[in-house]
Amino acid sequence: MQTDKKPEPAKKGKSKGPMPEKKAASISLPNFEDEKFIGELSKMGALTPYSIASQFNVRLSVARDILEELERRRMVKAEGGNARIRIYRLAGA
Numbered sequence: 001m002q003t004d005k006k007p008e009p010a011k012k013g014k015s016k017g018p019m020p021e022k023k024a025a026s027i028s029l030p031n032f033e034d035e036k037f038i039g040e041l042s043k044m045g046a047l048t049p050y051s052i053a054s055q056f057n058v059r060l061s062v063a064r065d066i067l068e069e070l071e072r073r074r075m076v077k078a079e080g081g082n083a084r085i086r087i088y089r090l091a092g093a
Contacts, residue, residue: 030056032073047076047088
């Protein structure tokens with residue numbers, strides 16, 4: 001009786017090579033007094049977290065933080081929305 005032993009395939013898993021270097025996720029908020037930043041905001045009709053995230057290529061949570069900071073600095077004013085989404089406009093407009 002002959003048994004057909006198949007060679008065991010190489011184990012899949014982590015390689016023993018050098019580990020890739022992990023980088024800390026850091027996000028820098030834009031300069032709120034920057035003329036270019038304010039100019040971009042003035043071109044937008046309604047300011048929502050989605051519109052900010054799309055325009056400046058940031059995550060929605062970061063866009064929400066930007067709008068909240070702008071509201072604290074009284075550069076934008078909350079106009080409407082509900083508990084899930086707020087709609088803002090520039091304070092000077």
